[in-house]
Amino acid sequence: MDGDGDGDAGRAEHAFDRAVALQPLPAGAAGAPRRFRGHTSADYANMVGPFGGITAAQALQAVLLHPDRLGEPVAFTGNFAAALADGPFTVESVPARTNRSTQHWTVTVHQPDASGRDAVVFTATAVTAVRRATWGATDRTMPAVPAADEVPSAPRIAHVAWFGRYDMRYFEGPMPREWDGAETPGSETGLWVRDEPPRPLDYASLTALCDSFYPRVWLRRATRTPIGTISFSVYFHVDAALLAACGTGHVLAQARGQRFFNGYFDQSGELWSAAGQLLATTHQLVYFKE
Amino acid sequence: MDGDGDGDAGRAEHAFDRAVALQPLPAGAAGAPRRFRGHTSADYANMVGPFGGITAAQALQAVLLHPDRLGEPVAFTGNFAAALADGPFTVESVPARTNRSTQHWTVTVHQPDASGRDAVVFTATAVTAVRRATWGATDRTMPAVPAADEVPSAPRIAHVAWFGRYDMRYFEGPMPREWDGAETPGSETGLWVRDEPPRPLDYASLTALCDSFYPRVWLRRATRTPIGTISFSVYFHVDAALLAACGTGHVLAQARGQRFFNGYFDQSGELWSAAGQLLATTHQLVYFKE
CATH class of the missing domain: 2.40.160.210 (Acyl-CoA thioesterase, double hotdog domain)
Known part of the structure; x- marks a missing residue:
């Protein structure tokens, strides 16, 4: 007791x-x-x-x-x-x-x-x-973006429960406000994101965060065509100590589509700690209807 | 008969x-x-x-x-x-x-x-x-590189049989000639590659081509540390007609490492047809010894 x-x-x-x-x-x-x-x-x-x-x-x-x-x-x-x-x-x-x-x-x-x-x-x-200490390097460059506390949280979407489980602060490519079908030239989104309420990062929550990007085709076309992730991969670049150092802070998440072809598109993304460590790289293939 | x-x-x-x-x-x-x-x-x-x-x-x-x-x-x-x-x-x-x-x-x-x-x-x-025709786009830009016939074929490596099964023409990041341990700042490789002798491209050969990059850590460090691919993914952005149009031509293959951390690094790459179609995107996680 x-x-x-x-x-x-x-x-x-x-x-x-x-x-x-x-x-x-x-x-x-x-x-x-x-x-x-x-x-x-x-x-x-x-x-x-x-x-x-x-x-x-x-x-x-x-x-x-x-x-x-x-x-x-x-x-x-x-x-x-x-x-x-x-x-x-x-x-x-x-x-x-x-x-x-x-x-x-x-x-x-x-x-x-x-x-x-x-x-x-x-x-x-x-x-x-079981990892052992080796030589290391990060070849991908962390994007220069405003700090998490300088970016406003995106408004909740009442009818989608899981959006409410994350604090999402878009500095690039937020979800379109107008679903007017106007094509934009790129499909990159960047945000600071963490569990809401805050929770210490672990392997399971990092995995879920890797799938927290809304569909690239929605951004690209300002059209809510039906979509569904088909295959989803995460490569972990962390150990327990690095995860623990992230605590409950926001992670910087960035993703973009590469090719949209006959019903499927791929997305590649990265998740960074605020301290500048590349925590995970993530890829997915997504079905889209039309 | x-x-x-x-x-x-x-x-x-x-x-x-x-x-x-x-x-x-x-x-x-x-x-x-x-x-x-x-x-x-x-x-x-x-x-x-x-x-x-x-x-x-x-x-x-x-x-x-x-x-x-x-x-x-x-x-x-x-x-x-x-x-x-x-x-x-x-x-x-x-x-x-x-x-x-x-x-x-x-x-x-x-x-x-x-x-x-x-x-x-x-x-x-x-x-x-089963794919159906939909809206499509390629957000990734094909790199501007010399044509395949303007790039010389890499010399064969006598003791590695599979290298002889491909015609590889590096325009960027060839395998180091001097294994002197000198670090280079990036880990990107680009080449034109096809089966040797030529063979019409299909799903199986495209899959094998996606794994034809030599290890990024060798380029990065000019050191032949023991390596082994652990997990390997291919997203196909083609159908049978697109594959058939590629025929026996070279494909443009490009890949780079993103993060090297305590024994594992990831690699992301793309394979393009000479006509400018993104045929496949590919990712892998690779073990390296030290």
């Missing part, structure tokens, strides 16, 4: 922690996939189904929670195979190969389909690794 | 086609994974084991050859879980989810480990899709 009001028990759990909480299901035979039970989060709901970043974070969480995990995430790719229904899901993580300092994971998220049969709604691979 | 010497039977098969040839193994029950038998290719040998691009192409081939395939590749991610031994392997492709116009695949490559037990050496996911 914690008598003083500052103890953990006295603090309200953050919505992100509730969203990525997974309950381990009984372990099968040795070497069998480890299964967890999760639940979609109303706090991170998108217009239809959940915010993709939270699904990716939940899948990564099934790796992070696995008792046989070696090291920390270095690469993650998730594929959105079907829209998740609001409700419970099962996530299965398998260490497909464990080496001396790296471990290769396959992850699948399952929900019953319309006929009640178990179906795959998300597939992923991840690589975890 | 083909009597004239110009028939297919009279033509020597290209080394790439021999390398990605897979023999279907007997199909199991309906819905069971489809398995194929392949073999590493001496023509595409690297210093140790095979060129990673050929392993990725073999894994994609197991999707392309699957009788239930819907559409053409739009995204592929492969993870190099262990060094392949020279010899046969098994590759398993599973359509984890089939939607109306997209299909999500999981792929694994297997070889016996040291103790003779079946082990995973490569994991992958892929997405295939």
Whole structure:
């Protein structure tokens, strides 16, 4: 029992922690996939189904929670195979190969389909690794932008719950105000972003942040054509100490489209700490309707 | 029987086609994974084991050859879980989810480990899709570079077989000649590249080409530190007609590192047709020793 009001028990759990909480299901035979039970989060709901970043974070969480995990995430790719229904899901993580300092994971998220049969709604691979100190460098240049406290927070969008879970401060390429179909020449967006309310950065929340850019095709065309991320990758350039140093501060996030062709476009982005460290690089392929 | 010497039977098969040839193994029950038998290719040998691009192409081939395939590749991610031994392997492709116009695949490559037990050496996911004509644009700018025939071919490297399978014409950032440890400020390489001898471009060969950049850390540091690609992604921005239009011509390939941190760096690249179409964007995370 914690008598003083500052103890953990006295603090309200953050919505992100509730969203990525997974309950381990009984372990099968040795070497069998480890299964967890999760639940979609109303706090991170998108217009239809959940915010993709939270699904990716939940899948990564099934790796992070696995008792046989070696090291920390270095690469993650998730594929959105079907829209998740609001409700419970099962996530299965398998260490497909464990080496001396790296471990290769396959992850699948399952929900019953319309006929009640178990179906795959998300597939992923991840690589975890024990890092050692090496030579290092950052070849990409951090953009020169106004500090987070000099940029106003974007207004909330009432009907999209997950936008309210982030404080987003656009210094470049905000979401269009007029959906007038006027094409703009580029598709780059830059913002300072953090969890709202603030929460210390970790691998799961960094993963979700990597998917927090609104669709490039909306910016490019000022048209809300239906879209859906198909494949989403994160390369992690951090260790636990670097993450801890980020604390609850804003990260600088920047992304742009490269090619829009017959229903699909790609997006590449970077997330930087305020101190100037490139924390993650992220890429995705996105379906768009027309 | 083909009597004239110009028939297919009279033509020597290209080394790439021999390398990605897979023999279907007997199909199991309906819905069971489809398995194929392949073999590493001496023509595409690297210093140790095979060129990673050929392993990725073999894994994609197991999707392309699957009788239930819907559409053409739009995204592929492969993870190099262990060094392949020279010899046969098994590759398993599973359509984890089939939607109306997209299909999500999981792929694994297997070889016996040291103790003779079946082990995973490569994991992958892929997405295939039926594309429809839509609005399109290319936001990335094709670099202004000399034409392929104005750039000399790089000399072959006798002890690395796969280099001989490509005609590589560097206009920027060629492999260092002096391994003197002198750091250069950037890590960008640009080249015109095609199969050698020429071969019409297809999804499998485009995938292999996306992994044909030598390691960025070698350029950056003029030091041949041991490296290994860990995770490798390709986003395809082509359809069959666009690929056919490329024929056997050179493609313009450009890539650079972004961040080198404690044993891992990422690389992003683009492949363009000579006609100026962005054919593929590609990303990878690479281990480096020190």
